[in-house]
Amino acid sequence: MAELTKELSHVKAEEPGDPKQEVKTSPKPKPAQPPAPAGTPTVVVDDLHIVYRVYGAASDAEKGNAANALLRMLRRQGRPQMREVHAIKGVSFVAHHGDAIGIIGRNGSGKSTLLRAIAGLLPPHQGAVYTDGQPSLLGVNAALMRELTGERNIVLGCYAMGMTPAQVKAKYDDIVDFSGIGEFVQFPMSTYSSGMGARLRFAIASAKTHDVLLIDEALATGDREFKRKSQERIKAMRAQAGTVFLVAHNLDVIEETCNRVIWLHKGKIKMDGDPQTVLAAYNRA
Numbered sequence: 001m002a003e004l005t006k007e008l009s010h011v012k013a014e015e016p017g018d019p020k021q022e023v024k025t026s027p028k029p030k031p032a033q034p035p036a037p038a039g040t041p042t043v044v045v046d047d048l049h050i051v052y053r054v055y056g057a058a059s060d061a062e063k064g065n066a067a068n069a070l071l072r073m074l075r076r077q078g079r080p081q082m083r084e085v086h087a088i089k090g091v092s093f094v095a096h097h098g099d100a101i102g103i104i105g106r107n108g109s110g111k112s113t114l115l116r117a118i119a120g121l122l123p124p125h126q127g128a129v130y131t132d133g134q135p136s137l138l139g140v141n142a143a144l145m146r147e148l149t150g151e152r153n154i155v156l157g158c159y160a161m162g163m164t165p166a167q168v169k170a171k172y173d174d175i176v177d178f179s180g181i182g183e184f185v186q187f188p189m190s191t192y193s194s195g196m197g198a199r200l201r202f203a204i205a206s207a208k209t210h211d212v213l214l215i216d217e218a219l220a221t222g223d224r225e226f227k228r229k230s231q232e233r234i235k236a237m238r239a240q241a242g243t244v245f246l247v248a249h250n251l252d253v254i255e256e257t258c259n260r261v262i263w264l265h266k267g268k269i270k271m272d273g274d275p276q277t278v279l280a281a282y283n284r285a
C-alpha cells in the first residue's frame, strides 16, 4: 500500500491545475451529467449478424479419410481453407436505462459473441449495434496482467476505466474489501485462484458506474457470499440507471438479478421477456 500511495501522490501532483497536465495522457473525468432517466434506450441491436472466419479448417466434405487428409495437405500449399461460423443470425432488441438483462442459452448459442459485439469488440457482418454511452465488458478473461500484483492491477484497471488518481485513491480500499482477497493484493495475480481473480475483476469493474456493463459469467466463480454481494452491486448500478447485461449458466443468479431475459438459440432470439416466463420455458425445453 505504501508503494501505491507513493505512486498515487506522484500522479496527483500532475492533476488539473498543474499546467504540465496538458501533455499527460491520464484520462480526464467526464463532466458531471445527471443520470439518464430509467426507460431511455441505451443499446439498440438491429438485425445483427456476426460471422467468424476460421482459417485452415476443413469443411465437413473434406474430413474423414486419408485421401481427404492428403488433399487438404496439398491444398494448403495454395490459399488456406476458410470456414465461416455464423454465430449471431439476425438478432434485434432494444435495452433501456435501468435494465438488467440476462442472456441465457445452451453452449455455443452465441451469448458471449453477442456481448462482445455490444462491447464493440466484434464487427457486425450485417446490421448494427448502437449504444448510448461507453459499454464495458467484464469477462472472466478480462485483461488484467497476471504478472502484476493485485494492487497494481487495481490502479491500472481503474485508470483504464477513466478514473482520476483521486478517484482511484478514494475507491482503493473498497475494491480490496469487496474482492475479499486480503493480503493477496500484494501478490502477483498469477498466484490467485480463478475465483480470487474473478472477484478482483468484478470489484474493479464495479467500482465505477458504467453506462452499459456487460458481465460474462463473472459471478459464476465466486462463493455464495460473493454472489450475494455482487448481486447487490448490480442492483445498485441499475438504480443509478445504468444498463447491465449478464451471461450466466446459473439461472438462479439470472432470476434474482435481472428484470428481463433474452434466450438465444443457435444464434437467434428464441424468447425475450420477463425472467419467470422465459426461464420457465427454457427449463421445459
Ligand SMILES: Nc1ncnc2c1ncn2[C@@H]1O[C@H](COP(=O)(O)OP(=O)(O)OP(=O)(O)O)[C@@H](O)[C@H]1O
Residues within 6 Å of the ligand: 052, 053, 054, 085, 086, 087, 105, 106, 107, 108, 109, 110, 111, 112, 113, 114
Ligand atoms: N473465435 C471464434 N472463432 C470461431 N468460432 C467461434 C469463435 N468464438 C465462438 N465461436 C463459435 O460461435 C458460436 C457461438 O459461440 P459463443 O462462445 O458465443 O457461445 P456461448 O453461448 O457463449 O457458449 P458457452 O455457453 O459455451 O460459453 C459457436 O459455434 C462457437 O463455436
